[in-house]
Amino acid sequence: MNVKSIVIGAVTMVASLVLVACGAGDSTAKRDNWSSYEESKKITIGFDKTFVPMGFEEKTGQYTGFDIELATAVFNKYGIAIEWQPIDWDLKETELNNGNIDLIWNGYSATDERREKVLFTDDYMANLQVLVTKKSSKIETSADMKDKVLGAQAGSSGYAVFEAQPAILKDLVKNNEATQYATFNEALIDLKNDRIDGLLIDRVYANYYLQQEGLIKDYNIIDAGFEKEAFAVGARKADTTLVDKINAALTELYADGSFQKISDKWFGEDVAADVIKKK
The missing domain is CATH 3.40.190.10 (Periplasmic binding protein-like II)
Known part of the structure; x- marks a missing residue:
């Protein structure tokens, strides 16, 4: 068998494997x-x-x-x-x-x-999306976030409503954007260290995390103004x-x-x- 035949055969086999894999994924999704x-x-x-x-x-x-x-x-x-x-x-x-x-x-x-x-x-x-801020920041309403830095989790429903309903927060915050984080843990660390001024987050997470960390008295948990989820x-x-x-x-x-x-x-x-x- 010449080199050309070997290459063609290898390409055909790879293509077949890709088709089989795609077919398996499609069948799982469609049945x-x-x-x-x-x-x-x-x-x-x-x-x-x-x-x-x-x-x-x-x-x-x-x-x-x-x-x-x-x-x-x-x-x-x-x-x-x-x-x-x-x-x-x-x-x-x-x-x-x-x-x-x-x-x-x-x-x-x-x-x-x-x-x-x-x-x-x-x-x-x-569930409800809430805005978490430090009490020392004096940020007590969504309106107080004007020109402030906001954080949110990438792919979260909070970030989705932030983008979909700009009048509530997006039009107010600095650069009209939110710093996105892979996890809320990372975002809360940045909030604690003043790298962001507020965090848009699920109420259930905010309540539990701050209570467990003994920080509930140091933070505001504010209804951001979005509809309940x-x-x-x-x-x-x-x-x-x-x-x-x-x-x-x-x-x-x-x-x-x-x-x-x-x-x-x-x-x-x-x-x-x-x-x-x-x-």
Whole structure:
């Protein structure tokens, strides 16, 4: 066999492998995969491992949090084990639709923009975007952020509404832009060290983090003025059975009080009262 034949053969083989790989990814995205989850007894969930108290990594390396416990309770009903996969939150929908994960479950706000990319479960928790500032800064309202430096997490619903509703903050802050961070942890460090003046963040994260760090008395948690949000679980659009199964399990867990026990452990209150009870 001459060199030309070898090269052509190698190129053909690589092209075939690429097509097979793409086909596998497409088939996962375009079909209802519930039977596969049942057969394998496992499912992969993507999450931001720094998002306290929803899902995060402890110093021991163990994953814990409200969403970790809630998801585990849901899939225990079906005998399915969860493989938790830390992801870059800015790439979450790409990871989902490429088949690298099967669900996004980690304080994931169900927004209209995201509904174009994923299939959401029913809401299971209310949320609000808040502005966190140092009390020493005298910034006590969104209007006080005029010409100040704002931070936000890249790919977060907070950054999305910041861009979509400029009159609330974007038109006020310095350079009409927000400094983007990979994680809220990084952003809070910069806020603490005065590299930014305010941080747009999920209320649930702000409350938990500042309380755990003993800093709650030193910071303002301000309603930024955006509409209330709700957390839900994101799946590929073809995974309708999976979404139905999660919805059913959440309803059962709420009815038997298991949901409330998990909620009370992490928040000291029933965080689903405003969403699940309306069904």
